[in-house]
Amino acid sequence: MSLPSLLDALERLPVFARVLNTLPPPGSTLRVAGLPGSADATLVAALARRLPTRFLVVAADGVPQAERLLADLHTLLNETPVALYPPREGFGEIEPHVEVAGERVETLERLGRGEIRILLTTPRALLERTRLPGALADLRLELRRGDVRRPRELAEHLERIGFTRVPMVEDVSQFSLRGGIFDVYSFGMAEPVRMEFWGDEITDLRHFELSSQRSTRAVDLAVVLPVDGQVKEDATSAERLSITALFPPDALLVQPTGAHLLPELKRTWDEAEHHLELARRRGEDVDARDELFDAPDATAAVLAAFGTVRLVDPTAEQADVVFPLRAPEPIDRDIKRLRRLVRDGVPTVILCDNEGQCERLDELLNEDARDPSPAALVVGALGGGWIVPPGDTERGLRVLTDHEIFRRERRVRRARRYVSGTLDSLALRAGDFVVHLEHGVGIYRGIETIFVGQSTVEVAVVEYEGGDRLNVPLYRIDQLERYRAADDVNDDAPPPRLHRLGGKRWAQQRDRARAAIQEMTLELLDLYARRKVASRPAHVPDTAWQRQLESSFLFEDTPDQRKATTDVKKDMESTRPMDRLLVGDVGYGKTEIAVRAAFKAVQSGRQVAVLVPTTILADQHARTFGERLADFPVTVAVMSRFQSPKEQAETIAGLAAKKIDIVIGTHRLLSPDVSFADLGVIIVDEEHRFGVKHKERLKQLKLETDVLTLTATPIPRTLHLSLAGLRDMTLMQTPPRDRSPVLTFVEPMDDGLLEEGIARELDRGGQVFFVHNRIETIVAIADHLRRVVPRARIAVAHGQMKERQLEDIMHRFVSGEVDLLVSTLIVESGLDVPNANTMFVNRADH
Structure with missing residues (x-):
């Protein structure tokens, strides 16, 4: 159908x-x-x-x-x-x-x-x-191969209709002119267009990639449209x-x-x-x-x-x-009820978001069934289903959607119309910090041509302390590497200290690093040799419940999510303990992989510990795991300072008696009084936030236990272990489909700007963070914001509040009852509020 x-x-x-x-x-x-x-x-x-x-x-x-x-x-x-x-x-x-x-x-x-x-x-x-x-009628341009246009006049026209001239096109509404090459990226174009001129004639017209700047396929027609609100007044009389x-x-x-x-x-x-x-x-x-x-x-x-x-x-x-239509019967994730419903004689169409959802739902509908399910599964997304009741001559029709079946909210994800140029992060630009193998940290100043004898040589120029310059021939460019640190250089981090050409400091630092690596290597070889020979019973293969859980995921898996799921399952179904690092940016779907791994362990009769750095994150993960596993007989508990001593004691007793399947907590989980009846998997979120003592305790726990580490910023040691093959690593580099880039503005404090920014977010039904990292004045700031934006529902959160009060405020913000959260940096660790798209940081310099 x-x-x-x-x-x-x-x-x-x-x-x-x-x-x-x-x-x-x-x-x-x-x-x-x-x-x-x-x-x-x-x-x-x-x-x-x-x-x-x-x-x-x-x-x-x-x-x-x-x-x-x-x-x-x-x-x-x-x-x-x-x-x-x-x-x-x-x-x-x-x-x-x-x-x-x-x-x-x-x-x-x-x-x-x-x-x-x-x-x-x-x-x-x-x-x-x-x-x-x-303006469209007057200023719209159509460009074809063979057209005769003067490049300079074309450039002037584009500037009049709102385009920006740049050295290299990296975004929409930009153009560049380099000799006979004219690049332009206009609204209405699927990809930017490159024109090659011979004199005033367009001899070639092709698309090109922003990331590599390489020409791709030929194009017959390029349409250039004016930019909304940027057209010069003298360009049109409209x-x-x-x-x-x-x-x-x-x-x-x-x-x-x-x-x-x-x-x-x-x-x-x-x-x-x-x-x-x-x-x-x-x-x-x-x-x-x-x-x-x-x-x-x-x-x-x-x-x-x-x-x-x-x-x-x-x-x-x-x-x-x-109309005689009515809403469909609620399924509430009850697959048995759905199987009965689709066999009641009314033709049923079930709309699934993607092919993968169709396949998983088909498996669930036909499991243990003697006859194939009569429901028609179709790829397509609608906001909600409905029923056309049967009549005297009509059998009627039932329309269901997979997000209603699995009781999840449908989020409309629209494809981004335009791409931005994201150049290779390892590509060097003038002003970048670099490391030379023999001379240490300097500043890259670009490529220059110098005379050597009777010939010329292209060199990379690196500036060191005191203004000394080193010319590195391009055939020795392998000795240069972009400077990387645990917190990479950005506008907020202090720049690295430069080395002096011919100085001893770089050689001493190199020797110390070499000695530390040798010491770490001996320790790790012992630890990981023991892990290699350790074994444990394999986890069970995927069950119908596992497929049902994965089918109920709100979004379509990215290719990297599918690979990560496969990698983790393969590790868990072997007899060797898993030690996998999952690296992905915020919002790339790491938590969903953790939920699937935890559920697989629980079905194998083992317990799971989820270790997080902050109480707020523990509470958020508890809600996520609780919602995702609500339809299954899984007991999820939380252990953090949000719980009273009595509640913590009950959780500890439940873990020892194997009455709790999954426990989510902060470093409190690593205390000596916490013991597990049968710990199967440890999931560590943001490992770099834990101290040395916590990691030593983890080592004792994880010799024969599966370990899954989730991080957006792996610490150098963890990353080194993975790259050396001592730990398995899965990279999640694919962003969620149509994710929009983050825009950052630095502005002076201004009530008008605050009101406009907050009102714009509220008008679209969104929420706002306001970060103010001084507890002494945070209430006064919140009162000021109430006067600036009276219609906003405002709450305050900081680390010195009573646990119950803080938990209640964070829960109200996540559930949409609070529009504007004024908080300290307690929100920094991975707090997930999909509806919040605007953040103000007060005194960001502090």
Whole structure:
């Protein structure tokens, strides 16, 4: 069964024919109810399919709802053009976020060419005015091989329409001109484009990779679009317009359930004046509100002139048409209930996020079954399922989603439109610190050409203490290496001390390091020789429960996650104790690998200890493990200062009696009074945060015990052991799909900036960290923030609070009951709040 069958099932209902026959003419409204889950998106998709000449506008209250509908429509409609026109993140005309700016200009360009059939947007975006529609008509460029254009004039044109000239293109809205090579990366391009000129003629047109700067495949046409808010005033005479000016007169407006158009228009209008006034107080040159936004009443009058289908809640408002659909039965991760449900005679479609989920769910549905499951498993993601009840002649249809079956939240992940140039981290740039094998630490000053006798030689220039320079011929470049440390050089870390050419300090440091390595080698050879000959019973192979746990993971595994899972399972199913280092950045999915390993150990009848550096992290891991293992008979306990002495005593007794399967705790787990009945796996999170004594205690525990170490920043010794082959290592280098880069700004303390940044995050439904690392004044800072942003729910957290109070505040923040957390550096160790996308660090220099 395919996804078009979902539209067919809705269109066969008599009530859908009634909607088609009573579509509202311009200026009138049809109220429709009875659309649970993603049935609202299915109705929009069905209307678009049955009305091939109509233009549909869906006005959701905010970006999250619009993105959910966009994702649903992309799943339901393969060929119908659907687009989102998002609002600007700020209230000025310049949009700093390239993803938002790019999506706006691309949508307007496609809308101007009549390509879009369904447009999703928000009241705020409908209110905004922009010069882009007129600028697109005047300034859009099409470049083809064989075109005749003067490179200098082309460069001047790009600067007028908002592009930045750079030596090398590394990001969108940039261009570079080097001789006859012209690189440009515009909105609307899947990849940047390189033009080769012979005189004024474009002789070659190819894409190129930002990371390597190498040309790739040829391209027939390159379209260059202006940059939103950056077009010079003398470049175009276009007036500012609202996007509503581009809608055809017979456009059909759809308002999803819960949308409040007029209140949102008025709220945007009021907030715009407030934020623009703050910008003026900061000395910024901003246009008047009337120039940047239409008045709410005028926009409401324009929208009221279109025919409107308003989706309503029948319990709150009278509907003209009511669909007989209902929400699907809750499964709550009960696979036995799901097996019974799909065999009740109603055709069932189960939508899975990816092929891997389809395969795992298929195994679960057909396990121990005599007949194959009648459910149709289809790759596709929708926000929620629904049921078309059986009728006299119809068998009905049940639509389920895998995230509802496994009771997990669906997060809409949108593909990033543009890539940024991330050059090899080992590539040297002028100013980098380097280490020369014979002379020590210096500063790399670049490549120069020098005369040697009658010829020239290219050399790498390294500057040492006192300004002395060493010329390293490129054929001896292997003696140079970029300086690396446990905490690599960055803007916050102090720079390394330079060595002096011909000095003795570098030779002495090298000798000391060599002696320490020899001592460590003897110790490690003894330890790891004993581990090599040690053995323990193998863990059990994957069970149905293991497959069910992995199927319930919220996201699609990255390739590195799949490899890490395979590596860890292979280690655990052998008879040699595991000692694996799992290296991956924050958010790359290390904790999920740990959950799977722990569950595998528990199914083998063994206990698991998860060692974390802070109480906050222990509490977070306890929630993660508890939620992931909630449907299985696994006992998870926590041991940290959040627990009372009585609770700790009960946990210690439970571990000794094997009543606790998984214990998560800080270094308290390493105390002599803590003993395990059958410890199978030790999971160490952020090993570098533990002291020497803690690691000595770990050594005693782990001779015949599996050890899985998770870290984003491996300490040099740990990394050396892995690279030398004494410890196994898995690298998780693949970021989660479509992860956005982190943007960092250094600004003076300013209430207007604070209010704008916090308000922007709250408007998108997000949360904010405010780090203030002085307990004496943290309450005063929180009170000040309450005056600056009165609508934000603010809480304070620091390490001197009572454990229960701190635990309650952190739990409220993670669960979304607190908008702004003012805290000390107690949040630094891996605290995971996916909804928090903005952090202010007060006095970052301290």
